[in-house]
Every structure is written in structure tokens, then in C-alpha cells.
Amino acid sequence: MSSIDVPLTKRGFGETRRTDNWWVEPLLIFLGYLAFIIYANWSLLTPKEFHYVGGGADYLSPMYSPVLTPEGPVSASGLTNDPGPTPSWWPSFMPITFSPAMLILIFPLAFRFTCYYYRGAYYKGWWMDPPSCAVGEPRKKYLGERYFPLIMQNLHRYALYAAIVFIFILSYDAWRAFWFGPEGMKHIEVHVGTIVMLLNPILLGLYTFGCHSLRHLIGGRKDVLSDSPARKKCYDCVSGLNRNHMKWAWISMFYVGFVDLYIRMCASGTWPDWRIL
Numbered sequence: 001m002s003s004i005d006v007p008l009t010k011r012g013f014g015e016t017r018r019t020d021n022w023w024v025e026p027l028l029i030f031l032g033y034l035a036f037i038i039y040a041n042w043s044l045l046t047p048k049e050f051h052y053v054g055g056g057a058d059y060l061s062p063m064y065s066p067v068l069t070p071e072g073p074v075s076a077s078g079l080t081n082d083p084g085p086t087p088s089w090w091p092s093f094m095p096i097t098f099s100p101a102m103l104i105l106i107f108p109l110a111f112r113f114t115c116y117y118y119r120g121a122y123y124k125g126w127w128m129d130p131p132s133c134a135v136g137e138p139r140k141k142y143l144g145e146r147y148f149p150l151i152m153q154n155l156h157r158y159a160l161y162a163a164i165v166f167i168f169i170l171s172y173d174a175w176r177a178f179w180f181g182p183e184g185m186k187h188i189e190v191h192v193g194t195i196v197m198l199l200n201p202i203l204l205g206l207y208t209f210g211c212h213s214l215r216h217l218i219g220g221r222k223d224v225l226s227d228s229p230a231r232k233k234c235y236d237c238v239s240g241l242n243r244n245h246m247k248w249a250w251i252s253m254f255y256v257g258f259v260d261l262y263i264r265m266c267a268s269g270t271w272p273d274w275r276i277l
Contacts, residue, residue, distance in 0.1 A: 011136030013128070022132040029125030032250065039257050040105070047083045047099035049267035050260065052193070054079035056180040057273060059193050060173050061260040062200055068100045080267035111163040112253070114156035116212045117245050157213045167208055170201040190277040193266060200259050207248035210241030 016022065043050075043063050050061035053074060060067070071081040090098040112118050123129045130137035145153050177197035179186040208214075219225050219235035226232060241248070265271035 013136050013138045015136040016132075016134055018132075018134055022135060026125040026128070026131050029121050033122060033125065036253055036257060039261075043257075043260050043264075044099050044101040044105065045096060047097060047101065049080045049264045050101075051081045052079060052263045052267040052273070053081055054266065054269075055273065056182060056186075057191065057193060057266075058176045058179065059197055059263045059266065059273075060176075061263045062170055062173070062256050063101045063105060063260050065104065065173050066169050068103060079269055107159065107162040108166055110155060111159040111208075112249075114153045114159055115249065116156070117249050119153060121246075157217070160208075160211055160213045160217075163208050163211075167201055167205050170204065174198045174201055189275060191273045191275050193262065193273045195276070196259055196262050200255060203248065203252040203255050206241055207245070207252040210238060210243075210245045210248060212242065212245075214238055215242055 040063070043061070047064070050064040051071065052059040069087060070084045074081055086098045124131055128138055143150075145151055174194075174197045177194045178188050178190065180189040180191075181187050215235060215238040218238055219228075219231055222228070222231065225235055262271065266273045
């Protein structure tokens with residue numbers, strides 16, 4: 001059989017024969033991640049008004065959950081717990097105030113940063129490696145993820161376990177958001193904040209339980225899944241969520257920021273937490 005040798009032409013950075021608006025997607029990815037990074041860093045460096053207790057509520061920001069240090073007394077407004085004292089082990093020479101989020105966000109961010117979808121997205125939007133399909137990239141040779149620092153991407157399968165633990169932690173926070181009143185006199189109410197808190201672990205679960213690593217963990221090592229009906233059912237469920245992995249990755253990421261913002265706005269007295277039931 002005859003064959004035709006088609007030589008590959010190396011293009012310079014940004015060079016392409018594409019005539020479509022290929023640059024729109026990486027630009028939107030860059031701006032989307034930039035917006036979340038700015039907000040997340042602001043929240044991390046502003047350890048106050050992250051726990052709303054007004055009207056007997058108990059809304060804890062997902063960026064500060066679980067509680068790692070004792071909180072201070074209720075503020076003068078009665079809407080929020082003031083931050084507790086700085087831990088004694090925090091270096092006095094540090095130019096920034098200690099924030100529990102510094103220790104908490106390590107785990108969910110490790111899961112997202114090493115996520116297969118996120119890798120493909122920020123490789124394009126932030127590293128331009130490549131900017132898009134059939135578009136010239138800045139480097140001259142392919143190294144893959146075999147060397148430092150990209151070999152750290154292999155931590156994803158382990159970060160998955162921590163992410164699943166956080167789903168349960170945030171589900172407990174959502175449960176607590178249904179209970180209002182002083183200790184010993186708690187009763188169930190439904191406020192806007194209750195719904196806001198409840199949707200958070202649901203959206204995070206849709207993203208986390210559609211993870212490629214979880215799908216491999218459940219059935220990726222099996223040659224024949226039909227031999228294990230229960231395993232196949234779980235595999236099909238994860239695969240179903242995985243088809244919309246990109247959508248849930250973006251929605252859940254921005255929703256975490258919205259929950260944090262909602263709690264801060266309520267704790268500062270800017271937004272009312274309307275009662276529904």
C-alpha cells in the first residue's frame with residue numbers, strides 16, 4: 001500500500017492557519033480563573049465575617065470549614081462571630097494575619113489544580129501550552145508530566161480522597177443551616193441562606209463524584225464490568241456525571257465563592273437573610 005509522508009511544520013508562538021476565533025476560549029478561561037483567584041485570596045486574607053450567627057442562624061463559609069481554631073465572642077452587631085485569637089505558633093514576623101483558610105483551602109485547591117479538566121484548561125488559558133488546537137506554542141519540545149513540578153499532578157488521585165471528606169463536612173454545615181435559635185432551643189427554619197448552604201455540597205458533589213480518578217477507582221482496572229452489577233452501576237453513574245465534568249467544575253467553583261460572599265454580606269448586615277418557611 002502506498003503512503004504519503006506529510007511533513008509537520010513547527011509554528012512559532014501563536015501562529016496558526018485557523019480562521020475562527022480560537023482565542024476566545026483561552027481568554028475566557030484566563031479571566032474566569034483570575035476572577036476566582038482574586039476573590040479567594042481576598043477571602044483568605046480577610047478572616048472575619050465568615051460565620052453568620054444573626055437571628056440564631058449558623059452559616060459557616062466553606063472556605064473556613066471545618067473550624068480549626070476557637071472563634072471569638074459574638075460581635076457587637078450580633079451577626080457574626082469575631083475571629084478568635086491568633087495561634088501562638090504563628091510567626092510574629094509574618095506580614096499577614098493568620099487565617100484558618102490557609103490550612104483548609106490546601107486540600108480542595110490541590111484537588112482542583114490537579115484535576116484532569118482543570119489541567120487542560122489552565123494549560124491553555126494561563127500557560128499557552130498550547131493556546132488552542134493547531135496553534136503554535138511557546139516551548140520547543142514536549143516533556144509531559146514526568147518531571148518536577150508537573151509530576152506533582154499525580155497527587156490528584158490522593159487529593160480526591162480529601163475532596164470527598166470535604167463533601168461530608170460541607171453537608172454537615174448545610175444540615176446545621178436548617179437549625180435556628182439559641183443552644184438548647186434549636187428549631188428548624190428555612191431561609192434563603194439555608195438553600196444557599198444546601199446547594200453547595202450538592203454542586204460540589206456533582207463535580208467531585210464525576211472525577212476521572214474516581215471512575216478509574218471504581219471500574220477502570222476491570223476488563224469486564226458486567227461481572228459486577230453493583231460496580232457497573234456505580235461506574236455508569238460516575239461516567240454520567242463525568243460527561244458534564246467541565247460544567248460542574250465551573251459552576252461549583254464560582255458557587256463556593258458565592259456562598260462565602262453571601263455569608264459575609266449577611267454577617268456585615270448588608271444583605272438580609274429572608275425566611276422562607
